[in-house]
Every structure is written in structure tokens, then in C-alpha cells.
Amino acid sequence: MRRYLVDYNESFVIDQNFDVAIIGAGIAGLYTALMLPKDLKIVILSKKDIEDCDSYLAQGGIAASIKNDNRELHVKDTINAGCxxxxxxxxxxxxxxxxxAIDSLVELGVDFDRDSLGNFYRSLEGNHSMPRILHVHGDSTGKGIMDIxxxxxxxxxxxxxITDIFAMDVVDSEKIYKGITAYHNDKFFYFNTKFxxxxxxxxxxxxxxxxxVDILTGDGIAMALRAGVNLDNMEYIQFHPTAFYSKDVKDKLFLISEAVRGEGAVLRNINEERFMGEYDNRMELAPRDIVARAIKDQMDKTKTDYVYLDVTMYDKNFLKRRFNTIYSECKSQGIEMNKDYIPVTPAAHYFMGGIKVDLYGRTNIENFYAVGECACTGVHGANRLASNSLMEALVFGKRAAVDISCRMKQKKYLDYEDMNKIGIKTLFNGFKTEHMKIDFSVLKENLKNFMEDTAGIVRSVDKLKKVLDYINNVLYEIENCNFSDIYSMEVYNMYQVSGAIVTSILDSKASIGSNYVEEYSERSLVRQI
Incomplete structure (x- = not known):
């Protein structure tokens, strides 16, 4: 496997102005930065604008056990959803x-929704046994937290x-982190940071x-993979049951939050028949893997591309107040939520696997951490409990910050050395300007279609083996090419991560939760509660 995306030459900039580099500007990255000591110099590298992240889009809320809540019940719900x-x-x-974590957000200025008595308003979502989901501005929780x-x-x-910067590779010496390479404003950079x-x-x-959003192509996981960082649970990918169905949206589907079903919305097939009772006695509030498979089964049976979400039992005023963002989007698509059924389809939504970390976000490369969705803490198991993800980003982001602070005080990091002295001979190479024979846009479209068909909601061993052969052949073809631009690097990352996912599915030889493999399944579409 290729170690670095580009090869060494002299046309790069070495930046030694920072102590900590954070790759990603979502809730996990920003919160971690704020939890680090104020005397550390921190650089946050954002692939696009700081608002271009999934954190900004999070609607449902944040699951939290606070005050006198039964924490054991939250544990039980989490591991039940995670199989x-x-x-x-x-x-x-x-x-x-x-x-x-909630206290910290409030201190920073986050204004959670409250009821008439001034207490936090908390709602119910799938597989939660009690209302524990906090919200900001109704269904704009991600935006509300991100703005603060x-x-x-x-x-x-x-x-x-730094925005519009593409982080490329991890530099390490004897499994100790040394720095990050990146591309920004037509220049290659080497950020020599301690962590x-x-x-x-x-x-x-x-x-x-x-x-x-379109930037989520697995780049951080790919760079970790090339550096020999351990990955885990790569087979566990959550498909959200209810994305707004549209033929016109190519890059991203609009999410219809789990909270809508939490408030009582029901699912109906194309014949307007409610169907979840056939699959699970928790109905629409069953874990997401069950609901997504049930919807796919209904779509297959009725030969349609969507089912309906029915929330017409509520009046317009309630829906506008509780789900203002969703109401506005549906209206722009010609759907009046209080009158019309919403066409929905499952869509890839959340990754439970990723870079293997311990309870402080540490990887097997010293001083190299991962937090948020790209990290695998093991919290989610085979299927994420709704709204646990934002809390995971906060809790483990804080823990990583605490660990870095301790290591900084103990001076457990490498000082800068000349790159040649630590054996790094292949870091940078300016992009080649000659015409590339490989059409990376075609490769990207092919991969997305193949992954949807083979590594999606229902998986088949034979199809997975064929797509793995395809991925490996493409990787072999482009392994030693000189990349023409950032886009080609991004596609290369996508193929590397896809190969790791398909390999993990095949190696698992099991069917559990979000990893539903037909050949390994004893039951068709249901599992024990």
C-alpha cells in the first residue's frame, strides 16, 4: 500500500507555529480545541468552510443522562441498540x-430548549426507554451548538x-507522531506539531x-490507514431510515429526523398501509437497523423507491414550532406535513467504525488521537442509539484534550528534527500537469453505486467479493500514479476506505445489527429485542 499520497521535493512549507493540529471543524474538532489549555497553540484544518460539516445539519438532538436520570437505563438502551x-x-x-458535557455547553453559551417551567425540554427517540434528548431551536440542535x-x-x-485545506498524511517516527502534511492555496505544507x-x-x-455533506469521503481514516493506525468495526455503517426521497438530489439527501417518529409519526408503504408491526413490536421506534431493513423490504416488495412517513396527526402550528427546519424543507418540496405524507428512503448516515481509540482517544501511534465519527470508541456497537453521537464527540473530545494536556506537561512528545534524519524521504511532489488517462469522476461514481449495492442495508457475500476485486484492481491501477489534483487524492482515499470496509464485512463472517449479511443471517429482517 502506498505510504504517502505525494512524493518529496523542496517546494513545501514547514510550519512549526502550533502545538496541536486538529483535522476537522465539526463539533468534535471545535470542542476538543476549546477544552485544550489556553497556553497551547492550536491549528484547526477544515477541508471546506467551517460550516460545511455534518455537525451543522444534526437535527434530532443530543442524548444525555442528567440530574436524577437513571443512568443504568441509558446504558441498557445503548447496548440493546448496539446488539x-x-x-x-x-x-x-x-x-x-x-x-x-451539557454543563460545559451551557457555560459556553448553548441555549437548550426549555419547557414552561424552565426545565430542559427532552423528547423520546427510537430505542430510548425514556425522554432524554435535548434540543436547541427545535430541530436545529447541530447548528445551535456549532454557532456557539x-x-x-x-x-x-x-x-x-485554516479553511479549504486538504490534510493528506500522518508523519511518524517509530510509531511516534511527528506531523501532518497538507495542501492549501497551491502549496504543500508540513505542520510539525507535538500532537x-x-x-x-x-x-x-x-x-x-x-x-x-460532500466532504465526508473518509480522508482522515484513509490517512490513518496509510500510517499503520489500527482500525476497528469497519463493517458497522448506519443507514438512517428516513431521508427525504428526491430524484434530483445527487450529493446529499435531506434528513427527516428520528425525532419526528419520536413524536408519533408512523411509516406507511406506497399503498398507505402501516407496516412496522410486521417486523418489530417497538414499531417505528425500533433501532435504526431494523427500521431501515423493514423499509427496504417494503420497497422491494412494492417495487418502489420510497415509503411514506405520516405525521398528519399533528396540526400545522405544532409541526412548525417543533420541526421548523423540516417543515420548511418539506414545504419547499411541495409537501405540507400536516396534510401530506412525506416520501422517505434509507440513506447512509453514520459510521460506527473507524480509527481504533482507547477511552482517551489515543491510537496505536503515540500522540496521534481521533475523536468523533471517524473514531471507533466501541460506544455504539453494531448500531448507534439515536442522538448518542453528539455526546460521544463531546465526552471523548474532552478526554483527549485532558490527555494531551497531561502529556504536554510531562513533555512526552518529539521536538522538530530535520525530515531526512527521521527517515522521511517521500513527502511531497507537485501535482503533475499532464493529462491524466484515469477519469477519477467516473471512478467515484462507480464506487458510490457499487458500495450502495453491495455494502448497504442488506449485504451478500458473492457481491462483496466481486466489488472487493474491483476495488483492488482500481487501487492497483492508480497506486503509483501522480495525482493531478485534490479531487484525485480524495477518490483514492474513498477507494482505500471502501476496501477496508468490504474486507471487514467479509472477515466478520457474522450478521449483526447494521452488518446484515444474507448468508450469515438466521432470521430474515428481525432480531431479538
Whole structure:
């Protein structure tokens, strides 16, 4: 496997102005930066504008056990949704430290929705046994939190945000982190920092149907993979059951939050028949993997591309107040939620696997961390419990920051050395200007379609083996080419991560939760509660 995306020459910039590099500017990256000591110089590398991330789009809310809540019940719900393969230590950390995370957000300025008595308004979502989901501005929780984090980051004198920068590779010496290579404003950079936190988000754009923004192509996971960082649970990909169906949206589908079903919305097939009772006695509030498979089964049976979400039991005023963002989007598509059924389809939404980390976000490369969706803490098991993801980003982002602070005080990091002295001979090479014979746009479209068909909601061993052969052949073809631009590098990352996902599915030889493989399944579309 190719070690670096580009090869060494003299035309690069070495930047030694920062202590910590954070790759990604979503909730995980920004919050981690704010939790680090104020005397550390931090650089946040954002692939696009700081608002271009999935965190900004998060609607449903944030699951938290606060005050006198039964934390054991939250643990039980989490591992039940995760098919009991969760890391129990990580689950306990997540839930026991959720109060601290909410308090921290409030202190930063996040204004959570409250009821008439001034208490936090909390709603119910799928597989939660009690209302524990906090919201900001109804269904704009991600935006509400992100706006506050961005404000605090901009006011922090020790934090610099660089936008439109493409992080490429991890540089290490004897499995100790040394720095990050990146491309920005037609120049190659080497950020020689003492620590790095990857918070690059998920992998939704590997599929033809996704709710993820266009930057989520698995870049952080690919760079970790090339550096020999351990990955875990790569077979676990959550497909959200209810994305707004549209023929016209190519890059991203609009998400219809789990919270809509939490408030009582029901699913109907194209014949307007309610169907979830056939699959699970929790009906529309069953775990997402079950609901997504049920919808796919109905679409296959009725030979349609969507089913309906029915929320017509509520009046217009309630829907506008509770789901203002969703109401507005549906209206722009000609759907009146209080009168019309909403056409929905499952779409790739959240990655439970990724870079393997411990309870402090540490990887097997010293001083190299991962937090958020690109990291695999083991919290989610085989299927994420709704709205646990934002809390995971906060709790483990804080833990990574605490660990970095301790290591900084103990001076457990490498000082800068000349790159040749640490054996790095292949870092940079200016992009080749000659015409490339490989059409990377075609490769990208092919991959997204193949992954949707083979590594999607229902998987088949024979199809997976064929697509793995295809991926390996493409990787062999482009392995030694000189990339013409950032786009070609991005596609290369997509193929590397897709290969790791398909390999993990085949190696698992199991069918559980979001990894539903026909040949390994004893039951058709259901599982024990």
C-alpha cells in the first residue's frame, strides 16, 4: 500500500507555529480545541468552510443522562441498540460524563430548549426507554451548538482555523507522531506539531444515497490507514431510515429526523398501509437497523423507491414550532406535513467504525488521537442509539484534550528534527500537469453505486467479493500514479476506505445489527429485542 499520497521535493512549507493540529471543524474538532489549555497553540484544518460539516445539519438532538436520570437505563438502551457488542467501559464513560458535557455547553453559551417551567425540554427517540434528548431551536440542535462553538473558537487567541485545506498524511517516527502534511492555496505544507487529533467525520459519500455533506469521503481514516493506525468495526455503517426521497438530489439527501417518529409519526408503504408491526413490536421506534431493513423490504416488495412517513396527526402550528427546519424543507418540496405524507428512503448516515481509540482517544501511534465519527470508541456497537453521537464527540473530545494536556506537561512528545534524519524521504511532489488517462469522476461514481449495492442495508457475500476485486484492481491501477489534483487524492482515499470496509464485512463472517449479511443471517429482517 502506498505510504504517502505525494512524493518529496523542496517546494513545501514547514510550519512549526502550533502545538496541536486538529483535522476537522465539526463539533468534535471545535470542542476538543476549546477544552485544550489556553497556553497551547492550536491549528484547526477544515477541508471546506467551517460550516460545511455534518455537525451543522444534526437535527434530532443530543442524548444525555442528567440530574436524577437513571443512568443504568441509558446504558441498557445503548447496548440493546448496539446488539450487545458495545465496549461497556466506553458506554459507561459516555453516560456518566454526559452531565458534565451539557454543563460545559451551557457555560459556553448553548441555549437548550426549555419547557414552561424552565426545565430542559427532552423528547423520546427510537430505542430510548425514556425522554432524554435535548434540543436547541427545535430541530436545529447541530447548528445551535456549532454557532456557539464557532463563536468561542473565533474569540480564542490561541486557536487558528485554516479553511479549504486538504490534510493528506500522518508523519511518524517509530510509531511516534511527528506531523501532518497538507495542501492549501497551491502549496504543500508540513505542520510539525507535538500532537494531532483527527476529527474528520464519517464516510457517507462512499454511497450513492447519503445524508452526509460532500466532504465526508473518509480522508482522515484513509490517512490513518496509510500510517499503520489500527482500525476497528469497519463493517458497522448506519443507514438512517428516513431521508427525504428526491430524484434530483445527487450529493446529499435531506434528513427527516428520528425525532419526528419520536413524536408519533408512523411509516406507511406506497399503498398507505402501516407496516412496522410486521417486523418489530417497538414499531417505528425500533433501532435504526431494523427500521431501515423493514423499509427496504417494503420497497422491494412494492417495487418502489420510497415509503411514506405520516405525521398528519399533528396540526400545522405544532409541526412548525417543533420541526421548523423540516417543515420548511418539506414545504419547499411541495409537501405540507400536516396534510401530506412525506416520501422517505434509507440513506447512509453514520459510521460506527473507524480509527481504533482507547477511552482517551489515543491510537496505536503515540500522540496521534481521533475523536468523533471517524473514531471507533466501541460506544455504539453494531448500531448507534439515536442522538448518542453528539455526546460521544463531546465526552471523548474532552478526554483527549485532558490527555494531551497531561502529556504536554510531562513533555512526552518529539521536538522538530530535520525530515531526512527521521527517515522521511517521500513527502511531497507537485501535482503533475499532464493529462491524466484515469477519469477519477467516473471512478467515484462507480464506487458510490457499487458500495450502495453491495455494502448497504442488506449485504451478500458473492457481491462483496466481486466489488472487493474491483476495488483492488482500481487501487492497483492508480497506486503509483501522480495525482493531478485534490479531487484525485480524495477518490483514492474513498477507494482505500471502501476496501477496508468490504474486507471487514467479509472477515466478520457474522450478521449483526447494521452488518446484515444474507448468508450469515438466521432470521430474515428481525432480531431479538
Amino acid at each position: 450487545y457488542v458495545n465496549d461497556l467501559d466506553a458506554v459507561n464513560v459516555l453516560i456518566n460524563e454526559s452531565q458534565e 462553538l464557532i463563536k468561542n473558537v473565533k474569540e480564542a487567541s490561541n486557536i487558528t482555523v 494531532c487529533v483527527v476529527a474528520s467525520g464519517g464516510i457517507g459519500q462512499l454511497f450513492s444515497k447519503t445524508t452526509n
